[in-house]
Amino acid sequence: MERNFSLSMITLSLTHFLLLCLVVAAAAAASNNITTDQQALLALKDHITYDPTNLFAHNWTSNTSVCTWIGITCDVNSHRVTALDISQFNLQGTIPPQLGNLSSLTTLNLSHNKLSGDVPSSIYTMHSLKFLDFTDNQLSGSVSSFVFNMSSILEILLTNNRFSGELPKNICNIFLI
Template structure:
């Protein structure tokens, strides 16, 4: 009897530890905070240290400047830091903002390319990176975002054509790219 109780106890402890470990990996507001702090660490300059002043662990994340959270899930749904004249790169961690609907980092001097991890932003409806210094080919990962409706990419240093896979985005309403591609529109969406 003692041996079967011991076995049952060990099994219960194993299940509890396994479930506790898996719970730790579920994204939550702490994941969102860590992601935004990673973004802040990739920003090399910003006027008046605006992010250092307003993006701090001592302030609730949903009160940070440029951040909007959903009242229902208490997760970050919008990252709108447009016209803040931020200079830096986009970290792959940004793909962890799994409730993100709006990403607007326009009118800054972000540079480099987009990390493929942004394909994890399955709720994303708007991406605006207008007037930055992004380079490389237009990222085809955008075509993996089923809810994407608005894409603004103009005034960057992108090369190549808008991927044909964008035609799979049934909700897409507006695409703006560099001047030579700005006339692209899906004729079926007049």
């Protein structure tokens, strides 16, 4: 009987230890994910050359949680950035490729600013993205056919930019849900 009790205690201790390891590993993974999100957003901040409202200077700082920053929405469970909406801030600058590292992003709204340059191809690899709005900027380059192959996308707004070229032949793929 004493031997069974000892084996039960060892089994219980090992179970607790394994659960503790899983919790610590999950917390570390979540921390790394939010760190990746923070680095991507700080790269965006670094690419903004004109911020008349001082949105970034006063709010987007590394000593506060990304989830409290203006224009950022995080999932309450995963603590990952799910929406970036910094529309209508009259921002000038470019979109960094690191923005594509926001792997849980479902909404990307950079409309009604004065962003310029090409849209990085990393944006088109965001598999969770459902809503993309670049309306009223000064973005240029050709509209990549990749944007129309994004399986999760539901709405794309690209008007009033400086895009060139023809729309890809596979544009109809976006309407297949």
